[in-house]
C-alpha cells in the first residue's frame with residue numbers, strides 16, 4: 001500500500017507538471033495573441049421577453065488559437081487574471097464593444113444595449129473608471145448604452161471599494177448587472193447597497209427549470225426579489241420554449257440563450273436585425 005501511495009504521488013506530480021507546463025504555454029500564447037490582435041469579440045443577443053425583440057447584446061471574448069482551436073474564456077480569463085494581462089485585455093474588449101455600438105448606430109441600428117463582462121481584477125483596478133470613460137468618449141457612447149456585468153464574488157472581495165467604483169461608473173451613465181446571480185456567497189444586505197440595475201439569473205438555475213422544482217422556485221424567488229428591489233432581470237442560458245415561457249410568465253424582463261441566438265460575429269447580428277429590427 002505504501003509503494004502504491006508513492007506511485008500515486010509521482011503520478012500526481014507528473015500530472016501537475018503537465019498542467020503547469022500547459023498553463024505556461026497558454027500564458028505565453030495569450031501574450032502573443034493580445035499583441036497580435038488575434039482575439040475576437042462575439043456578441044450574443046438579449047431579447048425582451050414580452051416581445052421577443054432584440055434589446056441588447058453581451059460581448060464575449062473568443063480566442064481562436066492557431067493550433068488548439070477555440071480556447072474557452074473559462075480557461076484563458078483566469079490565466080489573464082493571474083498573469084496581469086487582464087487589464088489590457090479588458091480595456092481592449094471595452095473599446096471594441098464601444099466601437100461596435102458606434103458602428104451599429106452609424107448603419108441605423110439604435111437602442112442596442114452593450115453588456116461587457118468585468119473581471120474581479122478589473123473591478124479592483126484604479127484605472128477602471130478612466131478606461132470606461134475614455135472608451136465611451138472615444139466612440140460617442142451615450143448614457144444607457146453600456147452595461148457592465150460583475151459577479152457577486154468580485155464585489156464581495158472588498159464590498160466598500162466595489163460600491164465606490166460602481167457608483168462612479170453609474171455616474172458615467174453605465175448600467176450595472178450582477179452576473180451569475182445566486183451562485184456566489186453574496187449577502188442580500190449588500191444587494192441593497194449596490195448601485196445595480198440588473199440581475200442575471202445564472203444558467204445553472206435555468207437549465208432544469210421545467211423538471212426541478214427547486215430550480216423553478218429559485219428562479220421565481222429571484223424574479224420576485226428583483227421586482228421588489230426595482231431591478232430588471234436577464235435570464236441566461238435559455239435553450240427551450242418552455243424555459244422562455246416559464247421565465248416570461250414569472251415576469252422576467254430579458255432572455256439570453258441558444259434558443260434565440262448563440263454568440264456570433266458582429267456582422268451576423270447586424271444581418272439578423274435587418275430582418276427583425278431591434279427596438
Ligand code: C2E
Pocket residue numbers: 044059060061072073074077090093117118119179180203236237238239256257258259263
Ligand atoms: P458568462 O458571463 O456567464 O457568459 C455566459 C456564457 O454562457 C457564455 O460562455 C455563453 O456563450 C454561454 N451561453 C449563452 N447562452 C447559452 C445557452 O443557451 N446554453 C449554454 N450551454 N451556454 C450558453 P462563454 O462565451 O464560453 O464565456 C464563459 C465565461 O467567460 C463568461 O461567462 C465570462 O465569465 C467569461 N468571459 C467571456 N468573455 C469575457 C470578457 O470579455 N471579460 C471577462 N472578464 N470575462 C469574460
Ligand code: CA
Pocket residue numbers: 058117149179
Ligand atoms: Ca456575463
Ligand code: CA
Pocket residue numbers: 179180200202203236
Ligand atoms: Ca453568467
Ligand code: CA
Pocket residue numbers: 180
Ligand atoms: Ca458564468
